[in-house]
Every structure is written in structure tokens, then in C-alpha cells.
Amino acid sequence: MNKKSLGVLSATFLLLLTGCGKTGQSSTTPISSTTTSSSVVSSTNTPTSSSTTITGVVREGNLKEAFNCITVAEALKIAEANTTATTERYFIYGKVTEITNYNYGQMTISDGTGSIVVYGSYDFDGVKRFSELDIKPEVGDEIVLYSTLQNFNGSMEVKSGWIVGLIHENKPFDEKDYTSMTIAEARNAAKGSKVIVEGVVARITYSMGMNPNGFYVIDSTSSIYVYDSKVANDVSIGNKIRIAGNRDSWILDKEMDSAEKFGYKGSTQLSEATILSNDKGTSDFDKSWITEKTVKEIVNTPVTTDISNIIYKTTAYIKKNKGASFVNYYINDLDGVTGSYAYTQCSGSDFSWLDEFDQKICTVYMTAINAKSTSTGCFWRFVPISVSYDNFKFDEANIPEFVYEYNVKDLLKDSYTGDPVLELPTSVSSDILNFENATVTYTSSNTDSIYFTTEDGKYVMHAKNNGTAEVTIKVEYATNSFSKTLTINVTKPVDVNALTVKEAIESTVDEFITVKGVAGPSLVNKVGFYLIDDTGAIPVILPADVLSEIEYGNELIIKGKRDQYGADAEKNTVGTISLTSCEIVANLYGKHEYSTASFDSTKTIADLSDIPTTENATDKVYVVKASIQKTPGQRSSTVRIYVGETSIMCYTNSGKEYDWAQDYFDQEVTLEIALCNWNKKSFYKCNILSLTDSTGNKIVNLGKYTTK
Incomplete structure (x- = not known):
């Protein structure tokens, strides 16, 4: 591998050192603009002081010895003792193992004795920031930083590192190894293919700290995501670029098993990219190839179909949802419910540009960047590419069909094995679309199998005997109507030998x-x-x-x-x-009440809190009198049930899972709880199934059920 030694370019300055790798006062000798093609470093070491004169460095060899460096382990010890940045600077050698911010030069370096985080890095004289450097360090490079050190809230770090030595490993790149093609062709190329595409940068994505980590590029055939922090810092929206990269399919490591289970192949993208040309322009991206779909159609696309990073045009309702320390932006269909959130790694700050569209119906060019994959399923997460508000007005003639598609259609199934006792809407209104009282009627061709009735003021569908019924649904609004006929089969199951x-x-x-x-x-x-x-x-x-x-x-x-x-x-x-x-x-x-016949009312909170996790205690539900307490944290909350000083922690992720009980926090109530230890802890936590207040009012935890 070719190595090009890059260090102090066009520089002459004097550093006065005290001890090993440490400087005291800097010389007032001005920095020279003289350029040399080789390194001139002279140094003398004594127990009390030494001096090093550097007059431009383009070096191969042992940087660590040339700069009289301290080890990373020594740097960590010095940092630990200083809660503010040291006034002295130290030469520190290491290899770059990670770069987390290409604007400020935040990186991690290691040397075998340890690793240390670099908060910010600069040119050799501390003037140019990392983002302004003509040649930047990369992962794998050898580097010497002339550094101040500090202990920042328990994190030992280089506060400010001047890059005075760098051996840069040039990764071999030969354009002949890559094949030029359209973006549509690149998307269909095999994983690992080396491709060259050309298009316009349409949107930049960001990692934590608002650091660019990727971007979307679009041509006249399709779109693709480029995931590469280094090149993302070198482009702007509107640039027309020619870029080489490896065709990749990304899945978060810990989600791979779940993705495989549900047939999700990953997010189609380019990685390890090299920009071959950039016009630095402000072009609009080509929209001629883009298909228009509803948000519902996009959300309901199976993850086995690769729509990742393909741009769609849609009409959507933007909704901002502010949390304690984050903001989620939802891109929903016109029912205000069907949709998903914009994928953020910056707690929502990367989408603050959507604020002006909050609670508005907009024209949105958007994509599904990836599918969140869990043990229970996968769902698409969105990235908006561009949004415009055009004073949208929904066509009144389309209201009946809209009501059927979004308020009725998904309620009915094509077959039943029992009586669903299904409540159905007979009147629908929408604040978002500004209409009221669209009426819905239902008729059945075979009331022996499917019939409708009004019960306690609710309109209910029942399945009765085996058979087939043609059910006609008619929606009317003003002078407009829409009808749909469904075939519904009723087939009661044969007896199954099931356990209790x-x-x-x-x-x-x-x-x-x-x-x-x-x-x-x-x-x-x-x-x-x-x-x-x-x-x-x-x-x-x-x-x-x-x-x-x-x-x-x-x-x-x-x-x-x-x-x-x-x-x-x-x-x-x-x-x-x-x-x-x-x-x-x-x-x-059916709508059955669950039995409480097996529930155990003989235990107290103290009894349950003493049960060791070596003992099976998750085989029943316990009924106890206790209070619920929620304690807010910076990003999430903890929840516990307690009697006096004795308590049991509730199993939760953010604390929001128990908001259904918030009106009763810190009040004594009767709780149905079950102990659990999903995560191999040394103690049991509990799930709250229900609470009953002093008046006998019972509230059941329905958290994971879908509202219908």
C-alpha cells in the first residue's frame, strides 16, 4: 500500500518542551510561510527542558520518536487530573480508529496503551479547522497531535489537537474497477458491486450532533442513498456529482436475525464512496420518474419488496410530536393516523425544517430509508426529501371513497371462525379534511350468517351460522356516494384438543x-x-x-x-x-371478560419483592394494594409500585407505557400484577395488568393492542 507522509506543511515554528513530550511557553517566533519538501526536526532532551524546531514535515518513518511523544495511557492520566484544558500542550501519537465529526475533527486515536477521544482537531498551527483542511486524516492513518488535555465530566479527551504529523495510507482507487450505470441499474446490481452513478444531491442525512453521514442522489431513473460520513461533508443539496461506491444492503447488526425472519434484505445504498466530480451547483433533482403513492400504500408495502431509498410523491399530513428531550415528526396519510416517523439520529433536530409544515397537508417527496426490524415484525421508517404547502383542499366528491378506505375497509375480514361482535361506524367526520357526518350503511344478503344490529347505542356486526354473505357497504356525503360489496364466509372451527x-x-x-x-x-x-x-x-x-x-x-x-x-x-x-x-x-x-379465578391475593409487595430470580414466580397474577410512582429522567422515566418504603420496579422502556394509569399515580389502588424477568436481571420486575380505584372503577392495560 502506498504511503504518503503528510505533516506540518508550509510551516516553521519553535516549540519549547518541558519534560517528555510536554511544552512550556511557546516561542514568540512568527510562523513562516516557507515550504519545504522534507522534514527538518531537531530536538534535544534533558531532564528540565528541550526544544524542537519543525520546518515543514512530509515524513515517512517513526513519527512517535521524531516528535518525542507521550503514550495515550500517559495522556489519559494527565487528562484525568485536569477538569479544564491544560495550558501545556503534549505531542501524542496514535492511529485513527474512528472519525465521528468531519466538521470539527472529532475522532478517536489508539496506540496500544489505550484510546482517547479527540474533541476537535486543527491544522499544524491551530488556525484552520478540520473541515478546512485540504487533506484530512482517515481511519487507519498514523497521526501526531500537539494537544491540550482535559477531564470533561469523566471523559478523558484531547480538547484541542493540532495535526503536526500524519502518515496517510492512500487506499488504492482505480476507476477502471468500477462500472458506470444508471441509479436504477445500480439498485439492481449485486451486493458488493463496484458502481459509478451520476445525479443530483437531494437531501443530506445527519448523525448525532448534526454531523453529515450520508445523502440521497437522484438521476432520471431512480434514487439511492449514499452512506459515507467523509463524502457527505463534501456535498451540498443541488450539487450534481459523479460518484463511485460499493452497492450495499445495510441492516443494523442486532436486527439481522429479525430481518432474516421476516424476509427484509436491508437498505439499498452505496458505501465506501469516492466523489469523482462535483459541479458545486444548485440543480433541482429529476422528478419525471417518480411514482405517486399514498402514505398508506407505502406503509403497507411488505418489507420483502425493496422500496428502501426509492423516492415517492405523496400527499401527507405532517405532525410534530414533542417529547421531553426529542421531537418526532410523523408523515401520515390524510386520516392523520396511518404513517410512520421520520428517521432521526439527532433527536429530531435534523428535521426542524419541517416545523413550518406542522399540522398541514403537504406535497411530500419522501422515501423509506430502512425498516426497523424486531422479533415481532418490521416497519418502514421515512425520510422526507422535499416538502411544499400548496393550500391543499380535499375534493368533496372523493369523501365517500376515502371514508371507506380509511375508516371501514380494514375493520372487516373476509372470513370469521366466531362471532366478532364488531362495532362499526355509521357516521364519519374529519377535522383534517374538514367534513362532517359522512353516513355509512351496511346490508347483508344472508342474515343467517352475517347480520347487523344496534346494541346499547352501537351498531354491531355478528357472525352466526356457517355460510357466505354478500355485505354491501355504502358511504354517502352530500350528493356523492360510494358502494363496495364484500364476500364474507363464516366457518366455525372444528374442535381442537387445547390445553388449559x-x-x-x-x-x-x-x-x-x-x-x-x-x-x-x-x-x-x-x-x-x-x-x-x-x-x-x-x-x-x-x-x-x-x-x-x-x-x-x-x-x-x-x-x-x-x-x-x-x-x-x-x-x-x-x-x-x-x-x-x-x-x-x-x-x-367475542368480547369476553378475562377470569380472575386463578389470581393470588395472599401476597404483599414485601413478599413479592423478596422472591429471588432463582424461583419461578411468573406463573400467576397477583392482586395487591399499592401505589404507582413515575420518576422522570433525562431521556426516560422509571416506574415502580410501592407501599411505604417497599417497592417493585415496573418493567418499562421509557415510562410512557404506564401513562394509561397516570391519573392514579401516588394513590393507593388495587393492582393486578405479574412478575417478569425478561432481561436476565438479578431481581424481578413487574407488569401492571390493571388497576381498580376506590370506587371500583377498573382500568385495563391495553397498550399493545391496535385501536380499531
Whole structure:
């Protein structure tokens, strides 16, 4: 590999050193503009002082010795003792292992004795910032920094590092190794292909700290994302560039198993990029090839179909949702619900330009940058490319069809294995689209199988006997109407030999079993619910798309693996009894109240808090009197239940999972709780299934259920 030694270019200055690698006062000798083609470094070392004269460095050899450097370990010790930046500067040698900010030159260097973070780096004389350097360090380079050191809130770092020595490893690049093609062709190229594309930069993305980490480039055929922090700092929106890179498919390491499970192949992009040309212009990107879709169509595209980083045109409702220390921007369809959030690594600050569009219907050019992949499913996350507000007005003639598509269609299924007792809307209004009271009527061709009735002021659909019914739905608004006829089959399931919940709990670990029960309260920070019958309750974990077809109170027959989730022999924890890898054998529907016959009311908070995680205590629901307390943190909150000084922590991610109970915080209530240890902890936490106040009013945790 060719190595080009780059250090102090066009410079002459005098550094007075005290001790090994340390300087005292700097000479007042002015910096010369003389340029030399070789290094001139002279130094003498004595116990009290030394001097080093540097007159331009283009060096190969041992930088560490040439600059009389201290080790990173020594630098860390010096930094630890200084809560403000040292007035002395030190020569520190290392290899660049990471660059996190190409504007300020934030990086990490290592030398075998340790690693240290560099907060900011500059040219040899401290004048030019990193972003202004003609030649910048890269990962793998050898570097010498003339540095001040500090302990910043417990983080040992180089506060300011002047780059006085650099051996830059030029990675071989030969344009002949790459093939020029359109972006559409590049998207379809095999992973690892070396491609050259040309297009206009349409949007820049940012990592934490608002550091550019990638951008979208568009030609007349398609769009693609370029993920490369180094080149992202060298482009601006509107630049027409020619760029070489490797065709890649990115998935977060910890999400790979889940992505494979659901057939998601990753985010199509270019990496390890090299810019071959940049006109530095301000061109508009080509929109002629872009397809128009609704947000609903984009969201519902299966992750097995690669739409990642393809730009679509849509009409969307922008909604800003401000949290304690972050902002989420949602790009929703015109129902204000269907959609996803803009993918941010900057707590939302990278999308502050959307503020002017908050709560407006806009024309949006957008893409799905990637699919979040979890054990329960994958969903697309968005990046808006450009947004415009044009005083949108919805065509009144389209209201009936809109009501059917967004308020009725997804409520009905084409087959039922039980009576859904399904509540249906008969009147629909929209504040977003500014219409009121679009009417909806339903008729059935076979009322022996499907029939409609009004019960307690609600319009309800029932499934009765086996058979087929043609159900006609008609929506009317003003003089406009829309009708749709659906075929619905009713087929009651044959008898299934299903276990009781107690029998499921007592089954062999890892055995696949079939269980019958009622879908009870939601799990917390897991997708699923407690399956409950007269004999017990067991957590059921299943994919989000499967849960979306289930309602609280449905009677279910479920097949799944009897699991001991989170068990760890080394940590001597037994985990949480549960059903995983589940599928629905039959949904018998209904709106059943779950049984509390098996619930244990004999234990106190003190009793439960003393149970060790070596003992199975997740096999039942406990009923206790206690209070709920939520304690806010910087980014999330903790939740606990307590009686006096005795408490049990609640299992939660951010604390928001218990906002359904917030009106009762710090009040004594009756709680249904289940202990859990999903994450191999040395103590049990709890899930709150429900609370009942002093008046007998019961509130059930429905967190993970989809509102229908």
C-alpha cells in the first residue's frame, strides 16, 4: 500500500518542551510561510527542558520518536487530573480508529496503551479547522497531535489537537474497477458491486450532533442513498456529482436475525464512496420518474419488496410530536393516523425544517430509508426529501371513497371462525379534511350468517351460522356516494384438543403446545398479551402483524413454544414463563371478560419483592394494594409500585407505557400484577395488568393492542 507522509506543511515554528513530550511557553517566533519538501526536526532532551524546531514535515518513518511523544495511557492520566484544558500542550501519537465529526475533527486515536477521544482537531498551527483542511486524516492513518488535555465530566479527551504529523495510507482507487450505470441499474446490481452513478444531491442525512453521514442522489431513473460520513461533508443539496461506491444492503447488526425472519434484505445504498466530480451547483433533482403513492400504500408495502431509498410523491399530513428531550415528526396519510416517523439520529433536530409544515397537508417527496426490524415484525421508517404547502383542499366528491378506505375497509375480514361482535361506524367526520357526518350503511344478503344490529347505542356486526354473505357497504356525503360489496364466509372451527393455561404453564420447556384462553391485558415493552382462563395466565409474545388482528377480549386457540424467556444458567435466573413463536389456530372472537379465578391475593409487595430470580414466580397474577410512582429522567422515566418504603420496579422502556394509569399515580389502588424477568436481571420486575380505584372503577392495560 502506498504511503504518503503528510505533516506540518508550509510551516516553521519553535516549540519549547518541558519534560517528555510536554511544552512550556511557546516561542514568540512568527510562523513562516516557507515550504519545504522534507522534514527538518531537531530536538534535544534533558531532564528540565528541550526544544524542537519543525520546518515543514512530509515524513515517512517513526513519527512517535521524531516528535518525542507521550503514550495515550500517559495522556489519559494527565487528562484525568485536569477538569479544564491544560495550558501545556503534549505531542501524542496514535492511529485513527474512528472519525465521528468531519466538521470539527472529532475522532478517536489508539496506540496500544489505550484510546482517547479527540474533541476537535486543527491544522499544524491551530488556525484552520478540520473541515478546512485540504487533506484530512482517515481511519487507519498514523497521526501526531500537539494537544491540550482535559477531564470533561469523566471523559478523558484531547480538547484541542493540532495535526503536526500524519502518515496517510492512500487506499488504492482505480476507476477502471468500477462500472458506470444508471441509479436504477445500480439498485439492481449485486451486493458488493463496484458502481459509478451520476445525479443530483437531494437531501443530506445527519448523525448525532448534526454531523453529515450520508445523502440521497437522484438521476432520471431512480434514487439511492449514499452512506459515507467523509463524502457527505463534501456535498451540498443541488450539487450534481459523479460518484463511485460499493452497492450495499445495510441492516443494523442486532436486527439481522429479525430481518432474516421476516424476509427484509436491508437498505439499498452505496458505501465506501469516492466523489469523482462535483459541479458545486444548485440543480433541482429529476422528478419525471417518480411514482405517486399514498402514505398508506407505502406503509403497507411488505418489507420483502425493496422500496428502501426509492423516492415517492405523496400527499401527507405532517405532525410534530414533542417529547421531553426529542421531537418526532410523523408523515401520515390524510386520516392523520396511518404513517410512520421520520428517521432521526439527532433527536429530531435534523428535521426542524419541517416545523413550518406542522399540522398541514403537504406535497411530500419522501422515501423509506430502512425498516426497523424486531422479533415481532418490521416497519418502514421515512425520510422526507422535499416538502411544499400548496393550500391543499380535499375534493368533496372523493369523501365517500376515502371514508371507506380509511375508516371501514380494514375493520372487516373476509372470513370469521366466531362471532366478532364488531362495532362499526355509521357516521364519519374529519377535522383534517374538514367534513362532517359522512353516513355509512351496511346490508347483508344472508342474515343467517352475517347480520347487523344496534346494541346499547352501537351498531354491531355478528357472525352466526356457517355460510357466505354478500355485505354491501355504502358511504354517502352530500350528493356523492360510494358502494363496495364484500364476500364474507363464516366457518366455525372444528374442535381442537387445547390445553388449559395451567397445563400450558406445567408443560415441558421448549415443547410446542396448543392453548385456549381469552386475550387479556397487554404486555409491556413486548408485543403480546396475557392469555387467561380460569386456571391461570401466561404471557404470549407474537408478531405485531398477528396482534393487529386480535382484539382485547377475543377467545383464542394459540399454538406456541412453552418458553422460559430470559433464563440464564450462568446467572442462575429462571426467566419468565411464556409462549413464544406463536400462531393463531383459531380466533373465536367475542368480547369476553378475562377470569380472575386463578389470581393470588395472599401476597404483599414485601413478599413479592423478596422472591429471588432463582424461583419461578411468573406463573400467576397477583392482586395487591399499592401505589404507582413515575420518576422522570433525562431521556426516560422509571416506574415502580410501592407501599411505604417497599417497592417493585415496573418493567418499562421509557415510562410512557404506564401513562394509561397516570391519573392514579401516588394513590393507593388495587393492582393486578405479574412478575417478569425478561432481561436476565438479578431481581424481578413487574407488569401492571390493571388497576381498580376506590370506587371500583377498573382500568385495563391495553397498550399493545391496535385501536380499531
